Amino acid sequence: MQHPELDGLAAVVTGGGSGIGRAVTAALRAAGARVAVLDLNPGPARPDGPALNCDVADDDSVRAAVAAAVDAFGRLDIVVNNAGIGAQGTVEETTDAEWRQVLEVNVLGAVRVSRAALPHLRRSPAAAIVHTCSIAATTGLPNRVAYSASKGAILALTRAMAADHLAEGIRVNCVNPGTVDTPWVQRLLAAADDPAAELAALRARQPHRRLVTAEEVAAAVLYLVSPRASSTAGTMLEVDGGMHSLRLRAPETVESIER
Template sequence: MRLLNKIALITGAAAGIGEATAELFIREGAHVVLADRDFEKVRAVANRLGVNAHAFSADVSKSAQAKAMVDETVARFGGLDVLVNNAGYGCLGTVETLEEDAWDDLMNVNLKSVFMCSKHAIPHLAKRGSSSIVNMASTISVVGIPNRVGYVAAKGGVAAMTRAMAIDHASQGIRVNSIAPGVIASSYYDRIFEQVVDPVAFKKALEARSPSNRMGSPHEIATMALWLASDESSFATGAMFTIDGGFTAW
């Protein structure tokens, strides 16, 4: 029960890493609000997880909706100890081929949402004395990959923002860290598979990117989020924790 009576808010919680993190947090004793734009899907996840889970519909790139989500968490459970900024998605495109609207949406969902949710959560997190923000970055925060310029730029911003936030809010007892997943079997890659000519060959190429020669699981990322949310990581702030099967070690 490493999060016994902790109150957590997880964005992008309808599937993948967000869903796995919510499930693990509840198993470890937390009360969790699961937020997502897809309310029917996130409500089904919350119903499956039981009475300590509550679903909320929000576009977390919008200030009013992010604030309403935080306010709902505090009103329902009495405070806020952990914010997991997990909402995000990616799409193909270079500077030349990516449309401006797609660029703006990538920035809003992946980067602006971290700003908006943290802005509204920090006053509540500061009241707890010891609290945690976990931002979902990516291995491509530090290495480039082809044909993903918007996603690379947004996740690089998440990593940089994490460091700045850690410095700004350490005196308030708020730790801010990021996780850099490698290739994780999730709805993000499901969408990519739908866009490529040969999904089987593309999947094999993804797996071959790391010495582990496989895709990771959402649960393997959730276990790091659990450690960062718990008091066990009390001296960790401003860091990015890479879980990528050795991809960045090549």
């Protein structure tokens, strides 16, 4: 899908150096936007946008990176708050330090970037913020208590920010992926006792029986930031193969009934 209306718009993507962020960056650039990558490891700069070292857990680092992006582009229209970290464990197992780290990055990171960007977004004719949320915000997943809580906060943050800033012409939405084939998920699989069995379990819990691709998530982000979505605000767009809403019979159950 072509989005010529993104031509000339300027974006920042946090966590844009890998995984979903890299796919979002590529999609925005293909649609004509200029993109600044904000990441701890942002990769090389490009003619259509700088690569900026940014730690979303540090307010000074965030403000400096956003200011550098605005200096490079002369404007800012799109913010994709994608930077995040995962965490495994139950509420009993997760330490205070782990809770603080996950919330600092996943929740306050999005807060810091949005706060630094808002003065510039208010001058944009097509301002949009998209948060990368997760199926974990709406569906209970085992051993993901801190991560799930952080993404639940992002969902609430999305709706509250949409209410606060829609009158200023700034749309705020989030995308809720299922389990995405990213470097982080690949590391989790590699650390499992039986990687093949773990991968099969991750695939099986999604109704379309496979992992979501980063490019599929990027396509959803591209829609949400496009002026074509000008009536879409405070929304979570699920890219999860139906995991949030569908309750399908297991294939073997269907086969046995048919027999």
